[in-house]
Amino acid sequence: MDCIAGVSRKPWSLPFTAEPEEAAALRRIVRFHLGQWGLHDIIDAAQLCVTELVSNVINHVGTGTPTTLAVSMSGLRLRIEVHDPDTRALPTLVDAALEAESGRGMALVGAVADRWGVQLQEDRKVTWCELATGLPSDSGHSGGARVHRVETLLSVYGCEAARLRLAGFGALSVVEDAAIDLIADVLHWMRAHGRDVDEALERAESQFEVEAAEPENLPL
Structure with missing residues (x-):
């Protein structure tokens, strides 16, 4: 898996x-x-x-x-x-x-x-x-299209190597670390292109809060 x-x-x-x-x-x-x-x-x-x-x-x-x-x-x-x-x-x-x-x-x-x-x-x-449960599969996540897109991105962040190193223990923390690496890299990308990182974080948080309150309105 x-x-x-x-x-x-x-x-x-x-x-x-x-x-x-x-x-x-x-x-x-x-x-x-x-x-x-x-x-x-x-x-x-x-x-x-x-x-x-x-x-x-x-x-x-x-x-x-x-x-x-x-x-x-x-x-x-x-x-x-x-x-x-x-x-x-x-x-x-x-x-x-x-x-x-x-x-x-x-x-x-x-x-x-x-x-x-x-x-x-x-x-x-x-x-x-x-x-x-509303899950798409017995090992899947709920959360809609955004969650599935992020899972695809996280798959390239070294999770498999970390999972093998931990022998299957603490997998949730490994995934969380990979997600944080992904967020940090996106912020580096925005700064490299002259964007305001703090403003981007505020906008992302505001958008997340709105969409989390209305999950049926998540874009596909």
């Missing part, structure tokens, strides 16, 4: 004890990982799903249950799984307008996720959901 054009989204899992105070820590961990994966647009939905899946274990299996959160890519979808040892207490989906408490959390999951379900194994139950 090209170290610039591709993003490594390796599956990860985290054992924890099902306690109400664990939910906030898990949300922070999910936010961090999805930020590293470039999936900023679905962070809020993923955090909601994690909260409800964990709450389901607390409410229907019991506080203190040994549980595991697992996050991975399933094609172009983000897959979130919560594993618990009780194969009897199955989550159900009910009408969110009803007064019944049971199942309301899964109604929220069903509202934001593309799909969800339950898998029963010999020693555990896996409650899962999947969120659409």
